[in-house]
Amino acid sequence: xxxxxxxxxxxxxxxxxxxxxxxxxxxxxxxxxxxxxxxxxxxxxxxxxxxxxxxxxxxxxxxxxxxxxxxxxxxxxxxxxxxxxxxxxxxxxxxxxxxxxxxxxxxxxxxxxxxxxxxxxxxxxxxxxxxxxxxxxxxxxxxxxxxxxxxxxxxxxxxxxxxxxxxxxxxxxxxxxxxxxxxxxxxxxxxxxxxxxxxxxxx
Numbered sequence: 001x002x003x004x005x006x007x008x009x010x011x012x013x014x015x016x017x018x019x020x021x022x023x024x025x026x027x028x029x030x031x032x033x034x035x036x037x038x039x040x041x042x043x044x045x046x047x048x049x050x051x052x053x054x055x056x057x058x059x060x061x062x063x064x065x066x067x068x069x070x071x072x073x074x075x076x077x078x079x080x081x082x083x084x085x086x087x088x089x090x091x092x093x094x095x096x097x098x099x100x101x102x103x104x105x106x107x108x109x110x111x112x113x114x115x116x117x118x119x120x121x122x123x124x125x126x127x128x129x130x131x132x133x134x135x136x137x138x139x140x141x142x143x144x145x146x147x148x149x150x151x152x153x154x155x156x157x158x159x160x161x162x163x164x165x166x167x168x169x170x171x172x173x174x175x176x177x178x179x180x181x182x183x184x185x186x187x188x189x190x191x192x193x194x195x196x197x198x199x200x201x202x203x
């Protein structure tokens with residue numbers, strides 16, 4: 001049986017915003033980040049239970065210096081001002097009625113980025129919503145396996161006020177083994193509304 005591999009080396013380093021780091025620290029947040037293992041990959045953020053997660057995530061993105069893209073509801077991108085702002089932040093519109101097409105497109109983009117030596121990291125919340133759901137959507141997993149890129153696990157822990165990337169993995173393709181390792185890596189994080197956090201399993 002194959003098992004996921006924890007990636008310890010973080011050769012891809014960034015210079016983030018000192019102002020964003022000061023704002024987070026002024027608000028009492030501790031930052032956990034020491035780089036990424038490759039130029040391409042997926043960042044899965046857990047848990048996602050509140051509207052506060054978005055501004056916290058943006059500040060962390062700027063504080064760490066991360067240049068990432070993220071999926072968003074396609075309806076948001078149709079609004080003139082909001083849509084332009086979402087694209088400026090790195091948003092990619094998603095029609096949720098065709099998830100297979102979205103995953104396939106992202107796999108292709110990851111492969112092209114690798115061939116060209118470009119950075120491309122996709123950040124998303126696998127729960128897909130702030131409401132409690134039975135588990136994680138599989139899009140993040142299918143992109144990682146399909147494009148053969150690492151998974152970075154990011155935490156929003158409101159209990160200890162820690163935000164950052166805790167663990168990076170090379171997934172094995174064995175869903176049960178991979179999700180067990182993911183649960184071990186971020187299952188401890190408590191969201192703003194802990195009761196809304198989804199179980200760490202694929203649905």
